[in-house]
Amino acid sequence: MNDITSFALAFGLTAALLAAYMAHLERRARRLEQALATLQAAAASDKNPHAPR
């Protein structure tokens, strides 16, 4: 393996790994926040069924 390939592979793999992990965390946080909001809204409407949805 030559110098350029070595550097490009190491740099590319590192950048891809970090970017993928950060994107995964952000996506998961957004999905969980949505799920929590839905569950909380459902719980609130169960307590007060006449409340406007």
Next chain:
Amino acid sequence: MKRATEDRIRIATLWATAVGFVGLAYLTWFVAPDWSYQPDVAAPLTRKLLFFHPASAWASFAAYLVTFVMGLAYLNERDLKFDRPARAAAEVGFLLNTVALVTGTFWGIQEWAKTGQASLATVYSEPKVLVVVVLWLTFAAYLLLRRMIDGPERRARLAAAFGCIGFLAVPASFLTSRLLATSLHPDIAGPGKNPDAAVSTNVGWILLWSAVTFLALFTHLFLQRLRLLRLEEAVAAAVEQESP
């Protein structure tokens, strides 16, 4: 720490990481020395991994230190509030450790190729690299163990003990290259560093910049992971409340 303060730090460290990496790219290409003019440097371009490899390793060691301290606190107090940061830090530490191993492997293949052995075998038979591989495997097992054990108390207790024992590989890796004469790995910082691996002031400043950048990255990922763990628990509690 208050949730709002934690959120502010999480966002500030994300910006710090972004600015840090842009600055690091500039410093790596335009300020760092051009090693291609030195005949004794086998791979001048790969040597630029100097600004990514040690900093990612140091940040992973800082993460494992958090797991160690939180594990000790859990074993002492038996309070689950210490388990969450221990888990978050272990996961982020494992990721940064992977970055250090990937960059180190490519760098080692290029730098140590002149020893005459097959290059990958040379890298993975180096004592310090071996200790760091053991550290990486230990924390891979730590994360698997957490998934396999039911019951939060039992899981937290075993994980805390495992994390504390696993952390011992961090000081071991620090000592290996300093105490073993057979070690090929240069030590550029801390007590007992190799005089022939001494870096110039210029390179020293870039190394400091990269260390601060990776520390900001660790802080951001750690706080983001903590936030996720808290959300997962809140969703689980809300589902439990909903179910009859």
